[in-house]
Amino acid sequence: MANAFVAPPPPLKDELDIVIPTIRNLDFLEMWRPFFEPYHLIIVQDGDPSKTIKVPSGFDYELYNRNDINKILGPRSSCISFKDSACRCFGYMVSKKKYIFTIDDDCFVANDPSGKAVNALQQHIKNLLCPSTPLFFNTLYDPFREGADFVRGYPFSLREGVPTAISHGLWLNIPDYDAPTQLVKPLERNTRYVDTVLTIPKGTLFPMCGMNLAFDRDLIGPAMYFGLMGDGQPIGRYDDMWAGWCCKVICDHLGLGIKTGLPYIYHSKASNPFVNLRKEYKGIFWQEDIIPFFQSLTLPKEATTVQKCYIELSKQVKEKLSKIDPYFDKLADAMVTWIEAWDELNPQGPSQANGKA
Amino acid sequence: MANAFVAPPPPLKDELDIVIPTIRNLDFLEMWRPFFEPYHLIIVQDGDPSKTIKVPSGFDYELYNRNDINKILGPRSSCISFKDSACRCFGYMVSKKKYIFTIDDDCFVANDPSGKAVNALQQHIKNLLCPSTPLFFNTLYDPFREGADFVRGYPFSLREGVPTAISHGLWLNIPDYDAPTQLVKPLERNTRYVDTVLTIPKGTLFPMCGMNLAFDRDLIGPAMYFGLMGDGQPIGRYDDMWAGWCCKVICDHLGLGIKTGLPYIYHSKASNPFVNLRKEYKGIFWQEDIIPFFQSLTLPKEATTVQKCYIELSKQVKEKLSKIDPYFDKLADAMVTWIEAWDELNPQGPSQANGKA
Numbered sequence: 216m217a218n219a220f221v222a223p224p225p226p227l228k229d230e231l232d233i234v235i236p237t238i239r240n241l242d243f244l245e246m247w248r249p250f251f252e253p254y255h256l257i258i259v260q261d262g263d264p265s266k267t268i269k270v271p272s273g274f275d276y277e278l279y280n281r282n283d284i285n286k287i288l289g290p291r292s293s294c295i296s297f298k299d300s301a302c303r304c305f306g307y308m309v310s311k312k313k314y315i316f317t318i319d320d321d322c323f324v325a326n327d328p329s330g331k332a333v334n335a336l337q338q339h340i341k342n343l344l345c346p347s348t349p350l351f352f353n354t355l356y357d358p359f360r361e362g363a364d365f366v367r368g369y370p371f372s373l374r375e376g377v378p379t380a381i382s383h384g385l386w387l388n389i390p391d392y393d394a395p396t397q398l399v400k401p402l403e404r405n406t407r408y409v410d411t412v413l414t415i416p417k418g419t420l421f422p423m424c425g426m427n428l429a430f431d432r433d434l435i436g437p438a439m440y441f442g443l444m445g446d447g448q449p450i451g452r453y454d455d456m457w458a459g460w461c462c463k464v465i466c467d468h469l470g471l472g473i474k475t476g477l478p479y480i481y482h483s484k485a486s487n488p489f490v491n492l493r494k495e496y497k498g499i500f501w502q503e504d505i506i507p508f509f510q511s512l513t514l515p516k517e518a519t520t521v522q523k524c525y526i527e528l529s530k531q532v533k534e535k536l537s538k539i540d541p542y543f544d545k546l547a548d549a550m551v552t553w554i555e556a557w558d559e560l561n562p563q564g565p566s567q568a569n570g571k572a
Numbered sequence: 573m574a575n576a577f578v579a580p581p582p583p584l585k586d587e588l589d590i591v592i593p594t595i596r597n598l599d600f601l602e603m604w605r606p607f608f609e610p611y612h613l614i615i616v617q618d619g620d621p622s623k624t625i626k627v628p629s630g631f632d633y634e635l636y637n638r639n640d641i642n643k644i645l646g647p648r649s650s651c652i653s654f655k656d657s658a659c660r661c662f663g664y665m666v667s668k669k670k671y672i673f674t675i676d677d678d679c680f681v682a683n684d685p686s687g688k689a690v691n692a693l694q695q696h697i698k699n700l701l702c703p704s705t706p707l708f709f710n711t712l713y714d715p716f717r718e719g720a721d722f723v724r725g726y727p728f729s730l731r732e733g734v735p736t737a738i739s740h741g742l743w744l745n746i747p748d749y750d751a752p753t754q755l756v757k758p759l760e761r762n763t764r765y766v767d768t769v770l771t772i773p774k775g776t777l778f779p780m781c782g783m784n785l786a787f788d789r790d791l792i793g794p795a796m797y798f799g800l801m802g803d804g805q806p807i808g809r810y811d812d813m814w815a816g817w818c819c820k821v822i823c824d825h826l827g828l829g830i831k832t833g834l835p836y837i838y839h840s841k842a843s844n845p846f847v848n849l850r851k852e853y854k855g856i857f858w859q860e861d862i863i864p865f866f867q868s869l870t871l872p873k874e875a876t877t878v879q880k881c882y883i884e885l886s887k888q889v890k891e892k893l894s895k896i897d898p899y900f901d902k903l904a905d906a907m908v909t910w911i912e913a914w915d916e917l918n919p920q921g922p923s924q925a926n927g928k929a
Contacts, residue, residue: 362760367753371860421708502727
């Protein structure tokens with residue numbers, strides 16, 4: 216039955232890692248302590264490696280700075296961004312767990328409309344453990360949620376759903392706006408708690424935000440590359456977008472699902488819109504070509520693993536996006552380097568997707 | 573700006589008709605009186621024409637029974653279902669207004685979580701007056717709603733949106749389940765008020781329910797045909813589904829949008845699941861072929877009006893679905909008859925879609 220889904224126990228410590236790009240604010244960890252303390256943290260320091268991040272006692276963590284990344288990956292460390300939170304994807308690569316939850320250090324615990332603290336991690340795990348329904352839209356949203364089901368007219372052959380690879384959570388307070396929107400609406404706050412989770416339909420792209428994101432590393436990990444951003448790159452704030460577009464076309468191809476909606480976190484602080492505009496402005500132009508590229512992209516049948524899909528994608532990026540800017544030529548190479556590094560650190564072989572295309 | 577949308581005044585009386593398939597319960601109209609009294613009602617009596625529907629005073633209405641339909645349409649009345657609420661589409665055809673709101677007589681006024689009565693009509697009009705965004709998913713849902721906007725990474729070229737043709741509202745209390753789900757979960761009630769409106773993405777089908785539905789007659793009216801159901805037909809309870817699948821592929825082709833979510837109504841009474849199973853069981857098989865048919869269907873570029881799209885669709889139904897059952901041959905003919913009848917009653921010429929494909 217569709218909604219025989221029972222809330223799972225929180226996954227065991229050895230099934231999930233929390234990846235944090237950097238921690239500038241110790242209140243962040245204190246606030247999340249009751250939820251995060253049982254898990255292992257992977258902190259990837261995004262800036263100057265000579266600075267020290269102090270982690271309060273009680274947390275189980277490993278910390279990587281740029282020197283560590285260079286040492287572990289050698290020449291392949293070129294694929295990991297420096298001085299940008301995009302470096303977090305190094306944490307996805309060194310983790311050995313099935314699930315990853317990644318969160319920014321300006322994201323605090325949200326309250327639901329009843330005032331109860333939202334256990335974001337638990338909701339992400341619920342989302343990842345129950346199937347997605349990308350092939351047909353269910354008007355009562357996630358049919359696997361308690362008190363919901365597939366509505367009249369939903370084909371029975373599609374009710375098994377497909378495995379969920381990604382759970383995309385949302386943000387109360389400061390919404391995830393681009394620089395132009397931030398500039399135009401400096402006072403806008405998101406106060407609407409929309410009590411739902413839904414599958415992004417097959418064939419539809421979405422803007423994936425890395426602030427509050429979980430995924431099944433076995434199913435989609437090698438596609439969760441946050442690109443080349445920050446120091447020495449012509450663009451920023453498109454790391455999670457890039458990963459989202461790549462993941463979406465690969466999930467669609469491999470028959471995997473992506474959910475969005477709950478859980479909310481409380482996003483405390485808007486980043487500087489002027490700084491953001493400088494980082495984003497090339498992306499604002501480029502995305503007008505990138506989106507049609509991803510919308511029309513097809514992957515060959517032989518691409519049966521995430522790695523194979525990703526290598527094929529890198530070829531198409533080189534072939535079709537390099538004409539926009541030489542940056543994409545470099546990015547396509549970095550995508551290949553990323554997969555080489557992933558496979559080196561994860562020698563058990565490529566992830567086998569078990570979805571239905 | 574995306575959310576410069578200001579709540580519109582309720583449309584003038586001469587812009588909207590309320591179409592009700594039948595009224596078995598006078599409480600229904602009394603409950604809706606404050607919301608419906610300013611508008612014109614079109615009641616299409618679904619059963620025995622010798623029975624009289626008593627409409628309380630104060631309502632402005634016209635009522636059609638089977639004899640009226642036969643008189644107005646002559647031989648073409650064969651396309652209108654008898655003894656089934658699918659007959660409501662006759663009301664869409666005789667209306668001369670821009671907007672239609674259709675509702676079942678077991679749907680009462682819902683309350684929002686604060687306890688306030690939901691003005692369903694007003695929310696539908698809001699949905700229809702602001703654009704849809706079928707070409708890219710916005711994670712904060714309807715970007716045109718107050719307090720929301722397009723999120724970071726949403727292409728700027730797509731932020732104008734497309735005209736909204738259909739607003740699909742939802743149901744608290746009794747969910748719209750098929751007979752098997754009703755049988756298995758007799759006690760399930762929908763108590764979750766999801767405070768959102770969203771666009772169904774292009775290329776994605778959904779199960780459209782006719783219980784609480786509004787549409788722009790100028791944009792999509794001729795495709796809102798509820799098929800052949802009820803008396804003399806081998807199937808029931810697929811009238812709105814059929815209309816929804818046809819409308820979705822035509823909206824996708826013509827660059828029009830469909831929104832779902834708010835407003836809720838309170839659905840008071842579950843229909844008999846045994847009766848429903850009898851009506852539905854052929855549909856349960858057939859939809860397994862119908863869905864792939866609609867998913868793979870393409871309309872030619874020359875189909876630039878709803879009527880042209882619909883006639884083309886009828887040809888493909890005849891060609892590809894008749895092999896499932898002779899019923900589809902009859903249905904394809906009825907689709908043509910429907911368009912002939914529509915054009916006869918609406919001689920101002922075909923609706924001109926003004927969306928972007």
